[in-house]
Amino acid sequence: MKPKKREITIYDIASELNVSPSTVSRALKDHYSIGKEMIEAVKKVARERGYRPNHIAASLRKNKTNTIGVMISWINRPFISSMISGIEEEASNAGCNVIISQSHDSYDQEIANARALYNSRIGGLIVSLAMETRKYNHFSTFLDNDIPVVFVDRVSDELNCDKVVIDNFAAGLMATNHLIEQGCRRIAHVGGSQHRSIYKQRMMGYVEALQRNNIEVDESIIFSGDVLSAEEGYRITEHLMNLPNPPDAIFSANDTAAVSAIQYAKHHGIRVPQKLAVMGFNNDPISLIIDPTLSTVSHPAVDMGKIAARQVLKHREHKDIITTETITLKTEVIVRESTLRKRR
Amino acid sequence: MKPKKREITIYDIASELNVSPSTVSRALKDHYSIGKEMIEAVKKVARERGYRPNHIAASLRKNKTNTIGVMISWINRPFISSMISGIEEEASNAGCNVIISQSHDSYDQEIANARALYNSRIGGLIVSLAMETRKYNHFSTFLDNDIPVVFVDRVSDELNCDKVVIDNFAAGLMATNHLIEQGCRRIAHVGGSQHRSIYKQRMMGYVEALQRNNIEVDESIIFSGDVLSAEEGYRITEHLMNLPNPPDAIFSANDTAAVSAIQYAKHHGIRVPQKLAVMGFNNDPISLIIDPTLSTVSHPAVDMGKIAARQVLKHREHKDIITTETITLKTEVIVRESTLRKRR
DNA sequence: TATATTTACGCAATCGGTTGCGTCGAGCGA
DNA sequence: TCGCTCGACGCAACCGATTGCGTAAATATA
Numbered sequence: 001m002k003p004k005k006r007e008i009t010i011y012d013i014a015s016e017l018n019v020s021p022s023t024v025s026r027a028l029k030d031h032y033s034i035g036k037e038m039i040e041a042v043k044k045v046a047r048e049r050g051y052r053p054n055h056i057a058a059s060l061r062k063n064k065t066n067t068i069g070v071m072i073s074w075i076n077r078p079f080i081s082s083m084i085s086g087i088e089e090e091a092s093n094a095g096c097n098v099i100i101s102q103s104h105d106s107y108d109q110e111i112a113n114a115r116a117l118y119n120s121r122i123g124g125l126i127v128s129l130a131m132e133t134r135k136y137n138h139f140s141t142f143l144d145n146d147i148p149v150v151f152v153d154r155v156s157d158e159l160n161c162d163k164v165v166i167d168n169f170a171a172g173l174m175a176t177n178h179l180i181e182q183g184c185r186r187i188a189h190v191g192g193s194q195h196r197s198i199y200k201q202r203m204m205g206y207v208e209a210l211q212r213n214n215i216e217v218d219e220s221i222i223f224s225g226d227v228l229s230a231e232e233g234y235r236i237t238e239h240l241m242n243l244p245n246p247p248d249a250i251f252s253a254n255d256t257a258a259v260s261a262i263q264y265a266k267h268h269g270i271r272v273p274q275k276l277a278v279m280g281f282n283n284d285p286i287s288l289i290i291d292p293t294l295s296t297v298s299h300p301a302v303d304m305g306k307i308a309a310r311q312v313l314k315h316r317e318h319k320d321i322i323t324t325e326t327i328t329l330k331t332e333v334i335v336r337e338s339t340l341r342k343r344r
Numbered sequence: 345m346k347p348k349k350r351e352i353t354i355y356d357i358a359s360e361l362n363v364s365p366s367t368v369s370r371a372l373k374d375h376y377s378i379g380k381e382m383i384e385a386v387k388k389v390a391r392e393r394g395y396r397p398n399h400i401a402a403s404l405r406k407n408k409t410n411t412i413g414v415m416i417s418w419i420n421r422p423f424i425s426s427m428i429s430g431i432e433e434e435a436s437n438a439g440c441n442v443i444i445s446q447s448h449d450s451y452d453q454e455i456a457n458a459r460a461l462y463n464s465r466i467g468g469l470i471v472s473l474a475m476e477t478r479k480y481n482h483f484s485t486f487l488d489n490d491i492p493v494v495f496v497d498r499v500s501d502e503l504n505c506d507k508v509v510i511d512n513f514a515a516g517l518m519a520t521n522h523l524i525e526q527g528c529r530r531i532a533h534v535g536g537s538q539h540r541s542i543y544k545q546r547m548m549g550y551v552e553a554l555q556r557n558n559i560e561v562d563e564s565i566i567f568s569g570d571v572l573s574a575e576e577g578y579r580i581t582e583h584l585m586n587l588p589n590p591p592d593a594i595f596s597a598n599d600t601a602a603v604s605a606i607q608y609a610k611h612h613g614i615r616v617p618q619k620l621a622v623m624g625f626n627n628d629p630i631s632l633i634i635d636p637t638l639s640t641v642s643h644p645a646v647d648m649g650k651i652a653a654r655q656v657l658k659h660r661e662h663k664d665i666i667t668t669e670t671i672t673l674k675t676e677v678i679v680r681e682s683t684l685r686k687r688r
Numbered sequence: 689t690a691t692a693t694t695t696a697c698g699c700a701a702t703c704g705g706t707t708g709c710g711t712c713g714a715g716c717g718a
Numbered sequence: 719t720c721g722c723t724c725g726a727c728g729c730a731a732c733c734g735a736t737t738g739c740g741t742a743a744a745t746a747t748a
Contacts, residue, residue, distance in 0.1 A: 009704055020728045025705060035726055052463050056404045057704035060733045063351075065400065067443070075432065076645075081425040088419065088446055092457075097464055099411070099441045102432055113436075119396050120441055259633060266635075289603060291610075291635045301420075353734055364698045369735060379696055401734035404703050 008049045016045055028053070059121060064147070067097040068312055069122035071113055073105045073130055073154075078284040079301045080128065083152060086305025087126060094313050096123070103130040105227055114138040122147065124312035126305075129154040131227055134195050148315030152308045153299075154196050162315070162324050164308045166331040168198045171297045172205025174333045175251055175279050178295070180213050182341040184249035184277050188221035188240050190261070191253045192228050199224070202253050202281065221247050225257060233257025237264040241276070248276060249339070255280035255287045255296055262290055262338060277339040292337030300329050352393045360389055372397070403465060408491070411441040412656055413466035415457055417449045417474050417498075422628040423645045424472065427496060430649025431470060438657050440467070447474040449571055458482040466491065468656035470649075473498040475571055478539050492659030496652045497643075498540050506659070506668050508652045510675040512542045515641045516549025518677045519595055519623050522639070524557050526685040528593035528621050532565035532584050534605070535597045536572050543568070546597050546625065565591050569601060577601025581608040585620070592620060593683070599624035599631050599640055606634055606682060621683040636681030644673050 010024040017024070019038070027034045027042035045051075059065040068091050072080050084100065091098045101117060103110040110130045117125065118141050125142055127149065136159050142149050143161070150162040179187050189206050192199035203222070210217050221240060225232045233256060240247055241264065252258035258280030265272045272278055272292055280287055280296035287294035307327055315321055354368040361368070363382070371378045371386035389395075403409040412435050416424050428444065435442045445461060447454040454474045461469065462485050469486055471493065480503050486493050487505070494506040523531050533550050536543030547566070554561050565584060569576045577600060584591055585608065596602035602624030609616050616622055616636050624631055624640035631638035651671055659665055 007704090011704075021705075022707075022729080023727055025707085026727085033726060038726080054404075054465075054704050055463070056400060056407075056409065056465055057733090058706070060398075060400045060404050060704085060735090061706045063400075063733070067441075074429065075419075076422065076425040076429045078420065081420040084444075085419045085446065088444060092445060092460065095460075097411075097443045097460075099443045100428075100432060101436060102429065116436065116439075116441075119399070121398075121400055263633075286630055286633045289607075289630045289633050351734090355734075365735075366699080366737075367697055369737085370697085377696060382696080398734050401703090402736070404705095404734080405736045407703070 007054070008051050009054070010051075012049065013042060013045050013051060016049075017041055063121060064123045065097075065121045066095065067099055067120065067122050068124045068126060068309065069117040069120070070098055070100045071103060071110065071117070071125065071127045072100065073103050073128065075100060075102055078286075079153075079282050079299055082301035083128070083305035083308075086302035086307075087309045088305075089302075090306045090309035090313070094309075096313070103133075105131040107132040107134070111138045114141070118142065118147075124316055125149045126152055126308045126312060128152050129156060129196065131193050131196060146319065148312050150308045150311045150315075152304055154198055157197055160324055162308075162311045163326040164304050164311065164329070165198070165326065166299060166304075166329050168201035169205040169208070171281070171331050171333075172202035172251075173209045174205075175202075175281070175297050176206045176209035177213075178333050178335065179249045179251060179277055179279055179339060180209060180215070182249075182273070182277055182339055184341075185215060186218075186221070186245070186247045187215070187249040187251055188223075188247035189251050189253075190223050190225055190228070190233060190236050190257050192225055194224050199253050206251055225253075228252075228254045228257045230256050230260045233260030234264050237261040241265075241268065241270065246276075249273075249279070250276065251279045253281050255282045255284040255294060258294055258296070258338075259286055259290050262292070262294065273337065273339050273341050277341060279333075279339050283334055287334075287336070290338075295336045295339035296334050298331050298334055300331070304329060351398070352395050353398070354395075356393065357386060357389050357395060360393075361385060407465060408467050409441075409465045410439065411443055411464065411466050412468045412470060412653065413461040413464070414442055414444045415447060415454065415461070415469065415471045416444065417447050417472065419444060419446055422630075423497075423626050423643055426645035427472070427649035427652075430646035430651075431653045432649075434650045434653035434657070438653075440657070447477075449475040451476040451478070455482045458485070462486065462491075468660055469493045470496055470652045470656060472496050473500060473540065475537050475540060490663065492656050494652045494655045494659075496648055498542055501541055504668055506652075506655045507670040508648050508655065508673070509542070509670065510643065510648075510673050512545035513549040513552070515625070515675050515677075516546035516595075517553045518549075519546075519625070519641050520550045520553035521557075522677050522679065523593045523595060523621055523623055523683060524553060524559070526593075526617070526621055526683055528685075529559060530562075530565070530589070530591045531559070531593040531595055532591035533567065533595050533597075534572070534577060534580050534601050535566070535568050537570070538568050543597050550595055569597075572596075572598045572601045574600050574604045577604030578608050581605040585609075585612065585614065590620075593617075593623070594620065595623045597625050599626045599628040599638060602638055602640070602682075603630055603634050606636070606638065617681065617683050617685050621685060623677075623683050627678055631678075631680070634682075639680045639683035640678050642675050642678055644675070648673060 010021045014021045014024045027039045088098045101113040152164045155163045191203045194200045261278045280294045282299045283296045287296045354365045358365040358368045371383045432442045445457040496508045499507045535547045538544045594605050605622045624638045626643045627640045631640045
């Protein structure tokens with residue numbers, strides 16, 4: 001059992017060098033008004049004595065921490081956890097901590113989490129909205145207090161903040177185009193809540209593709225899932241395939257529901273992709289495991305996380321930035337077996 | 345744009361009631377030496393004025409935060425992210441934050457993370473060790489400073505801390521027994537690093553099962569993967585199946601490698617489970633998606649996370665606890681298609 | 689009634705940095 | 719030589735809550 005050695009502080013360094021604590025404080029962060037040699041001397045002593053800056057103290061004084069809050073729906077989903085992985089990497093490289101809170105897709109929980117994070121005096125916030133959320137007042141506290149907020153993936157059009165997204169419209173368009181190219185003519189869509197713009201845009205891309213190809217848009221084969229769970233996907237597929245005029249393809253707004261569609265098809269002897277082509281979204285690991293392998297749309301989760309983190313950090317550095325950016329990452333259709341009807 | 349209203353503090357409450365800040369501080373946490381009416385009065389004012397306790401200030405004073413650190417290998421793995429989900433739920437219910445850091449299975453990174461978390465003055469720590477880690481000095485700082493440390497899943501026998509685990513030996517035994525019951529006689533094992541006790545114990549359970557059934561233990565079909573990735577699993581399976589005397593079953597210490605085994609088999613026309621039975625571990629989502637569905641061993645990730653969080657919180661409450669517990673959760677073999685050779 | 693206890697609360701130091709403002713000496717132009 | 723600028727650093731007031739110790743008043747004990 002080691003003796004509990006007292007932490008050494010800037011006061012210790014100050015008295016060792018016979019200077020004031022303020023000088024030490026400034027020297028440690030290369031303040032312009034501190035002389036070159038003084039800075040060196042201070043840092044040398046700090047190193048020798050094993051000085052560890054006390055972030056808590058700094059946070060108290062500045063009333064702002066070096067912690068980045070992350071609000072997401074569920075952590076245990078491939079896209080989300082990968083995104084967080086990216087966030088954590090960038091943040092920890094910059095010496096920031098990441099604290100997470102899950103909304104479980106509940107609006108009320110999201111509000112509670114926002115309050116909790118604000119009370120924790122986070123220095124920045126990264127948000128992927130809950131499925132339910134349609135009002136956004138709970139973020140104004142952060143904006144009013146100059147706490148940078150960056151939205152990722154599930155963003156809101158109503159808020160003027162930095163955003164990191166993919167082009168969901170283009171993605172929906174490309175995905176649907178691919179299905180059409182493969183000869184599908186009656187393409188169903190299983191989307192997410194139309195209040196989440198990402199799902200709306202995917203759907204609009206889908207509609208656009210149909211229209212460009214003079215394919216009738218049939219509302220009766222367009223669905224908006226609640227949370228796009230496996231069960232939901234299965235149920236909707238069941239409904240679709242029992243229609244008098246069932247679709248020859250399903251474009252799902254996530255892989256979970258798409259995989260369910262394939263499984264329904266397998267259980268009922270419907271051949272994929274010959275009878276039913278299935279296109280997913282996200283490129284989750286399961287898309288490579290399912291048989292037939294699932295065609296899907298790439299979703300650069302880790303990169304989106306990294307970029308979101310960088311945006312937050314940038315705003316923390318330069319508080320004078322008053323512009324907001326929307327960063328759009330590239331995405332592409334990944335063609336696999338579940339849609340490949342024609343030889344290439 | 346709302347005016348930046350100043351936060352109200354215990355001083356505000358104190359002056360409103362003409363008492364001292366210390367009284368307010370104590371009243372807010374029901375200190376025994378504060379009168380009943382005073383406590384009520386203080387809380388009333390606090391409520392009315394919208395007082396929000398400043399955790400930073402408290403942390404500074406107490407030199408300890410209400411933040412729980414979580415050290416894991418990779419966040420974007422089903423077991424880990426589910427575990428974190430459980431941790432986060434329990435912690436946030438108790439008003440604690442959760443900050444995470446990934447080691448990427450690197451020992452050096454784990455040490456760096458431990459330092460960073462210690463510097464962040466976390467109030468508790470939950471650890472699932474990196475695959476590489478074989479020395480544990482980097483945790484003594486926490487123990488020496490009475491910061492509760494709880495290990496989950498990937499624990500160390502060398503440290504006398506609270507642990508939350510499953511009975512890996514029994515699990516390995518049961519899983520292997522099941523394979524034997526299904527008529528397998530030459531069962532290979534794809535394990536993890538034998539320095540991680542969980543993998544060692546799974547392997548020992550496997551060996552025990554063989555011995556109890558008078559099956560020869562053949563070292564040449566027992567492997568210790570590096571990180572048990574899909575690639576590793578595939579490569580090892582390839583090696584195994586090219587042996588002059590290939591196995592009729594593979595017991596893998598995780599689902600990732602097990603799925604790779606199935607995929608290798610499918611690619612090479614080896615029928616599963618008839619020619620090769622495959623047993624996984626973890627009950628990852630993919631185990632239900634792969635065809636044939638993968639038999640595996642349940643791993644109650646969310647519960648393990650919750651319990652680990654509770655242990656940390658318990659130690660924070662009662663600092664007088666000097667005992668350590670090892671909590672073992674129930675686990676069971678989940679029989680699916682990949683091992684089911686006999687009708688039931 | 690004088691003394692011992694208890695109850696209920698105040699005082700003031702403390703946690704470790706941060707930062708606006710003040711100061712002091714050196715260098716510089718006129 | 720006078721006044722001025724500028725570089726380099728110190729002073730001291732914070733930030734908001736916690737806590738050991740002290741004490742006055744109320745109650746109990748002798």
